[in-house]
Amino acid sequence: MSLKDKTATSGWTSYTTPPAESLELFEAVRGNATLPWSDEHDGFHMLLNYKDVRKAMSDYRTFSSTPQVLRPMLPRKPVPALEMDPPQHAHWRAIFNNAITSKTPESMEPFLRADIRKHINSFIERGTCDIVREIAEPVPAEAICHMVGVDEANVPEIRKRAIAMFAAQGEPELFGQRQAEFGEVTVTEIHDRKRAPRDDYMTELAHMEVEGRALDDDDYVVLFAAFLGAGHHSTTSAMASMIYEVFSNPALRDRLRADKTQIPRAIEEVLRLRPPFYGFFRRATKPVEVGVTEIATGEDLYMGWAAANRDPEVFDHPDQFDMDRENSRHLSFGFGIHVCPGAPLARMEMKVLLEELLDAMPDMHVISGEPVYQFGGGDYCYIPEVQVAFTPRPKLD
Template sequence: MSLNDVSDRADAGSTRDWSCYTTPPAESLELFDAVRDVRPFARSEEHQGFHMLLSYKDVRKAMSDYRTFSSEPQVLRPMLPRKPIPALEMDPPRHGHWRAIFNGAITSRTPESMEPFLRADIRHHINEFIERGRCDIVREIAEPVPAEAICHMVGIDEENVPEIRKRAIAMFAAQGDPALFGQRQAEFGEVTVAEVHARKRAPRDDYMTALAGMEIEGQPLDDDDYVVLLAAFLGAGHHSTTSAMASMIYEVFSRPELRDRLRAEPALIPRAIEEVLRLRPPFYGFFRRTTKAVEIDGAEIPAGEDVYMGWAAANRDPAVFDRPAEFDMDRENSRHLSFGFGIHVCPGAPLARMEMKVLLEELLDALPDMHVVSGKPVYQFGGGDYCYIPEVQVAFTPRPRLD
């Protein structure tokens, strides 16, 4: 059976114009659910055409098979004028060489070593609004804290963090416009590559200095390499963590009974975090390209075809998750795919989980009656299947500044 034969069945045209640039997140989730009830995959004609995997079983299996589903040339569409994102857009053996760069920056000890700095940063930001009794918690905390954490981890000077964060946001927002993206990437490179060159002139005991002297595959890194590497650090470590933090704050602090339960039983916080990540993945999925013909549920996808790994759809597959559209902290199975799967699983996942945990602990302790006042959030796509909440307004009893 051909894939087109399958796609011509009931509700065939519903995904033909789908992409993160044509359909907002809420409608996308509804569409994924409707199509999955009929077939486990679909097709869109956006971005020169691609197939869509929507079931947990198919997405997980494809993500684990890098030999058939290649991460090259890029995992986002449309294709952009840039070097491949190190490791993320590379298959073995190149993947292993570049993955080592991230493994050197984020080790098993990194979350523990970073936690004291993170708590200090979070308390500093809380003190900026704790006496007011109301704020946009995304702007005040979820946006700046992850960027500060990543910059601290790699050794970027604190005074440069706001400008780097600003240019990173602008670059990621331009994912859908190749020409504009190239301009924004160059602007991002102006400030980040300057940091690397400064380390070459005056080495320090930090990761940026190590990066400045690295060789990969027998060649020294060049400025373009530094740009894509630092963009990868900030994209994964800042952009996605900001989205996850904002979703966590909404899900917990829009439910007073859940907020109070977590205050009474903080050991349950990791379970709440996993359910947030399942329900509200920061990225809805990435693309792969087939290296050979492959059969999925009785239909053949030819070699050289683009295939979308629908993480958000897989995370809500009713064959795996009971009542998948509901937030249920007591869910027994939370094996979500929000950090990817297989050799390309996010190396910063333990750090992101630690950041979310510490933030929730600090907010529950400092603002015990904080609650969401802005209503149900409207999620948006911010380019490259990145999904986020622009703002979450919260209110609480004004309190003295923290010590």
């Protein structure tokens, strides 16, 4: 089916349309007087303009995060906080706010640098590697697991099962199976803490009460999925995009190496241009109008973050990487009360990784050409691999 046909039939979904074609489609329908509509997933309106997406994300009373923020609907409990509205939202959001405080990025930075250097040492003598597999994939999972206190020996298996679970988002029956397999390795950690408490956040979770009751095993499964989905899956995608944008452009690479204070600007532009999630869903709690479109109670709306981040009314030459742009108010971490609590941690991880790569391999450059982005479960967007080359060097001290 051609792009024109897809625009006419409004049959968009991340399970049938790859990221590059999705971006083209978003632009093709952006100027429509009425909101675009897709017949997929029982039908939904699509918010693609920055102003509309930002406003809707800030109005949880009208645009609810329940029952779920991804489609199709899956056989699972709501993801804590993410798929809840006030007052319930506050009780569960506190779990993440207590785990990731304003001091967390600074306290975790030394551990993160050590992990990154360990991974660099595994390939620095070779001169080539797939930087996604070697470092962007494992580092965020290790960081999250270290933050909550998961046993280091269990991290690879937890990461493996988390990836398999997220990849099954579009198949409810398979997702249920993969979620159970993920729970086998994560809930065991909680049971261990109940028997033998330690000085870690896992022990706090093991003895925590929320909304007047003790957490059960199903709660722990979705909690760990939330930690790893936000803290691992999305950060891996962002890191891979950052590596490609910086190390495929020698002038940009050398500029950042000469002045590392500019790294945060580069990170924000990567996040704007290449959001790890293209968007989430909301459900209307009452009749509402967006522009000239009337939306009925119970209808679904897609919050198109990737499209909003490329709105030409807000961003000049929006499809280009430009770290010098004045406006970088992207929506890649969401907006409003459901904004990602791990955003400061993700930014720190990206910053430290780029600093270490620029220092360890100053001539590193991409050799695999322009990446082909893929959707992998829901609206998660990622690069499968980025091949790089560099002058082989001795291992870091």
